Structure formats: structure tokens, C-alpha cells
Amino acid sequence: MTNPKEEKTVVLIKPDGVKRGLVGEIISRFEKRGLKIISLEMFQAQKEQIDDHYPKDEKWIKRLGQKTTNNYQEHGMDLMGELGTEDLLEIGKMVRNWLVEYMVSGPMIKIVVKGVHAIKMGRKLAGSSMPSEAQVGTIRGDFSVDDATAANRDKRAIHNIVHASETLEEATHELGFWFAAEDIFDHKRTDDI
């Protein structure tokens, strides 16, 4: 097992977070929790980059389709009527395309966050992918009420303000994908544990 204090995760403040002026608020939540920011930059992503940022395997795409399906069922809404299919892969592909459009719709902030169980902590601070289900106190739960039923009706991705790597595999990929070694500035904080 690697040292838990050394764990790194990638946080992106998505275009809606930047447009709504939530950059400082979001950074502050990570810092106050005791997680260290070791890289930070604003940038404009290109479609091909977002395509490579997210997993491309069928399992992951079907999972997106499943999330939509579950959300429609919970609210008793007509999936077939609105999306024209109930096929998980087809729905997943649709959602993934909307996701690419969303992530290039304005500048984002990319951040490397380091600290104890950084990946799990990043997910906790972000909250559920569906803001309407996210706990109050999380970033998504405090600043959005969006979900799949609302987003898919408008043929767009869920606007949920931040991205945070979900697994060690994702974090490792995203770290290498978005950051050069010389852009990482590890340092000691006075409250380092």
C-alpha cells in the first residue's frame, strides 16, 4: 500500500463552476479540509482532450446509460418517449457526447490535490454525480439541483460544477494526461499531518 498522505487526485472546475464565480469557493473547500493544492491552472479544453480524459470502454459508457435510466425510473419519467431508446449503450453514447460539448463550453480550472486519501476525499467533497441527490454540504449539493431528467430533456450533460477522479486508475491517467511533471509544485504546509 502506498503512503495515504501521498495520494493525488485531479479536480476540474467545470465551465459552469467558472461561469458562476465559484472558483474560490471550491478551492477553499479542499484547502480547509486539509488537502494540499500542488498545481492549478485555467485552460480551454478541446473536444479530443475530453474524449481522452473520460474512459471509452463499453462498460463505462453503459454505466452512464444506467445512471440515466435509474434517474428516469425514480421520477417515473418516460425514457423511451424522451430519448427514443432504452438501450444502455446508446443512451450512454448520447450522454458522453453531451458531456464533451459541456466540458469545452468555456474555460475550466485544473487542479492537482494531494493529501490523505485524496481520491476518496475529492469524491466526498464533490458529492453525488446527480446534484439533486447530493448531500447538502457537498459542492454539488450546495450549488446545484440538476439531474439526468432535467439535463437529458435539454439534450445536455448534467451541470455539476466539478470533476474529481473516481478511482486510482482514473487519477493516474488524468494526472499524466493533464499535467507535466514540471507543473507540479509539491511543498510543505504548516498544518501538514
Ligand code: ADP
Ligand atoms: P462523476 O463526474 O461523478 O464521476 P460520471 O463519471 O458517472 O460522474 O459521469 C461523468 C459526467 O457525465 C458527470 O459528472 C456529468 O456531468 C455527466 N453525466 C453523468 N451521467 C449523466 C446523465 N445520465 N445525463 C447527463 N449527464 C450525465
Ligand code: MG
Ligand atoms: Mg466519473
